[in-house]
Amino acid sequence: MKTLIVTASAVAALLMAQASLPADEVSAEAHLAARHVAVMTCATCHGPQGRSIMPKFPALAGQHPKYLAAQLQAFKAQTRGDADALGYMWGMAAPLSDEMIAALAGYYGAQTPGAGSSGDAGAIARGADIYANGVAAEGIPPCIACHGPGAVGTDEYPRLAGQHAQYLLKQLRSFQNNMRNVAVMHGVAQDLKISEMESVAAYLQSLR
Ligand code: HEC
Ligand code: HEC
Incomplete structure (x- = not known):
């Protein structure tokens, strides 16, 4: 009986994970791996902790995780498709698993946004x-x-x-x-x- 309950809830958890995978269901290992990828790879363009310095590259710090995850999924599915999305982000997103996408979205969502800059x-x-x-x-x-x-x-x-x-x-x-x-x-x-x-x-x- 106990085994049955455990199995059923494990299956439910798996199905839920496939459907949405919110950041709080991401494993500790994935959080660590995401931090590593963010620091070693994404920061090259998006800046330290996603506080981008170069105006071509969007700031990610403090962006909402649900939006970030949706964009990464769209790059991966090649549905967000202007030249820079194709040139820079399709290749970046291609190898990311759903869990990694959720973990990266959680990582950037938790960072403090940088200060804006004035203009005319x-x-x-x-x-x-x-x-x-x-x-x-x-x-x-x-x-x-x-x-x-x-x-x-x-x-x-x-x-x-x-x-x-x-x-x-x-x-x-x-x-x-x-x-x-x-x-x-x-x-x-x-x-x-x-x-x-x-x-x-x-x-x-x-x-x-
Ligand atoms: C070589 C530079 C480069 C690297 C490395 C890079 N990106 Fe990007 N990223 C871009 C560019 C350029 C855009 C804007 C694309 C456009 O104009 O549509 C972008 C857009 C995005 C967006 C959409 C932001 C928004 O506000 O809609 C997300 C999310 C993102 N990148 C996440 C990541 C993650 C996570 C990584 C690491 C796995 C990463 N990027 C690595 C260049 C890069
Ligand atoms: C009816 C709701 C709605 C209104 C009104 C609206 N937006 Fe948006 N906006 C959205 C949604 C939804 C998205 C996300 C699109 C996606 O999923 O790629 C978005 C995305 C954006 C983005 C892309 C952000 C990024 O990081 O890439 C910009 C820029 C933007 N909106 C600017 C504006 C401006 C400027 C106005 C007013 C002139 C405006 N929006 C009015 C719903 C709205």
């Missing part, structure tokens, strides 16, 4: 207005509705605060032209002008 004051002010209010005349919704006050994100929506403007701008253009094919953000970005993208990116980069 006029662009930042215009960007703050777009972030809070959208652009009604162009049918652009307020970003705050999903990405939240201070752009810190939620479990469902990525953190944008303090991210490099150059990276953010590139993503907005990729959503617009569907190279990064996500319906909700295509809808948001399809009518954004380049100058509006630049402003909102400058604003987001300035946040901490």
Whole structure:
């Protein structure tokens, strides 16, 4: 009887692990291995503890684990497909197991985000207005509705605060032209002008 219960719960645990594998179900060994991979490999581009220094490479520190895991799965499945995703991340994600992806997402989610950096004051002010209010005349919704006050994100929506403007701008253009094919953000970005993208990116980069 006892064996039966143990077996049933083991099977349930396995099925649950396959379905989602939240960070708290990752083994201690996988956490250690993820830390090693992060320090030895990912840090080359994404910086120490995911606090990226170079604007081409997104900061990962403090990003929500669910979002991070979904992106790594999308690189692995080759569904997040602009040139830089293909060139840099498809190869990185290909060998990662589901458990390793969950562990890496947990590792970066637990790091303290780096400070943002300031830019052109006029662009930042215009960007703050777009972030809070959208652009009604162009049918652009307020970003705050999903990405939240201070752009810190939620479990469902990525953190944008303090991210490099150059990276953010590139993503907005990729959503617009569907190279990064996500319906909700295509809808948001399809009518954004380049100058509006630049402003909102400058604003987001300035946040901490
Ligand atoms: C050689 C440089 C390089 C290395 C090494 C690298 N990455 Fe990346 N990574 C990139 C680039 C460039 C992008 C942005 C791709 C794009 O523009 O779509 C990116 C994007 C990402 C994203 C998406 C972030 C977001 O905000 O959507 C995640 C998550 C990520 N990388 C995780 C990792 C992990 C984990 C590792 C180590 C296993 C790693 N990367 C190693 C260059 C690299
Ligand atoms: C209806 C909800 C919603 C609204 C409104 C919204 N977003 Fe998003 N945004 C999302 C979702 C969902 C994602 C994650 C997409 C994915 O899974 O790849 C995202 C992703 C992003 C990313 C990519 C982040 C990264 O690390 O690669 C950027 C940049 C972004 N949004 C900017 C904006 C801006 C700027 C606005 C306002 C003009 C905005 N969003 C409005 C839902 C929204």
